[in-house]
Amino acid sequence: MRILALSSPYGGCEAAILAGGAPVAAGRIAEELGLAGALPGLIERLLDRAGRALDLIGVVVGPGSFTGLRAGISVAAGIGLALDVPVIGVTVAEALAAELSALVGRTLWTAVTARRGRVFLDMGDGFGGYPTDALPPAPGRVAVCGNAANLVAATLAARGTDVLLTTARTPKPVHVAEIAALRHAGGLPPLPAEPLYVDAPEARLPAGGLRAPPV
Numbered sequence: 001m002r003i004l005a006l007s008s009p010y011g012g013c014e015a016a017i018l019a020g021g022a023p024v025a026a027g028r029i030a031e032e033l034g035l036a037g038a039l040p041g042l043i044e045r046l047l048d049r050a051g052r053a054l055d056l057i058g059v060v061v062g063p064g065s066f067t068g069l070r071a072g073i074s075v076a077a078g079i080g081l082a083l084d085v086p087v088i089g090v091t092v093a094e095a096l097a098a099e100l101s102a103l104v105g106r107t108l109w110t111a112v113t114a115r116r117g118r119v120f121l122d123m124g125d126g127f128g129g130y131p132t133d134a135l136p137p138a139p140g141r142v143a144v145c146g147n148a149a150n151l152v153a154a155t156l157a158a159r160g161t162d163v164l165l166t167t168a169r170t171p172k173p174v175h176v177a178e179i180a181a182l183r184h185a186g187g188l189p190p191l192p193a194e195p196l197y198v199d200a201p202e203a204r205l206p207a208g209g210l211r212a213p214p215v
Contacts, residue, residue: 001181003056004043004079005173008072009064009092009112010147013039016173017050023174025050036071043075054085058180060171061089062196063112063120063127069195076193088180089191093122095171096145098178106141106164111148119148120198127198138163145169 007014011032016023025046029038059076062069080087093110100108110122120127121135130136132151138161144153145168153165182188 001055002050002053003058003177003180004046004054004076005176005180006039006043006057006059006072006076007095007171007173007176008035008039008068009060009062010170011035011065011068013042013068013072014170014173015039015042015046016177017046017054018174018177019050021174021178026173032065032067035068036074039071039075040078043079052083054079054083056177056180056184057085057087057193058090058176059087059193060092060095060176061191061193062092063114063198064092066195073193073195080193086184087193088183089193089196090171090176090179090183091122091127091191091196092146092171093127094179094188095175096168098175099168099172100143100145100166103143103166106143107139109138109142109144109146109152111144111146111152113148114198119152121152127196129198137161 002019004017012030014028016026027042057076057080059072076087092112096110097108112120114120114129118129118131121130135155138156141162143164143166145166147169153163156163
């Protein structure tokens, strides 16, 4: 199976085309600024090097940077439409758990930076938002991954928790592809290629309702 995998949860993007689980073309964009404009060119170069026959596209849907996620998902959707291949969503927690599949004896927590002194935390049952000074108690021995792992691991260690700080921070395309293939085969519940929003939308309708359209 040939899979295009995109990972852009924190601003930049790593992308790869994999065949039989091994990368045949890969590239990255480090900057968030201008990502939406630069990403199509990167994917075009990968397709030129690896060929345009794809079976599947896997893309990280979050949580993470609004700009990074929207850019990655939009490009994945456009390529999927153009090449008529399925586009599968993969969460940050799923991809990082695949990287740490050999971890035993500890509950894996995935911590992602959020706004206003908070983190998005997946303790194995989906992401929730928590203030960094009010993290939930750990149920025994834990390991922490994600781009907010240092902060969460330090907070837990200060409480006396038995915590392992892993080196897994950003989902790698090889693991995004692994989860996408598993989900496509029915091994995981479906997940659309849409941004994963943990918090409720901040925009609110006016109390008096919308204004009438102009006549």
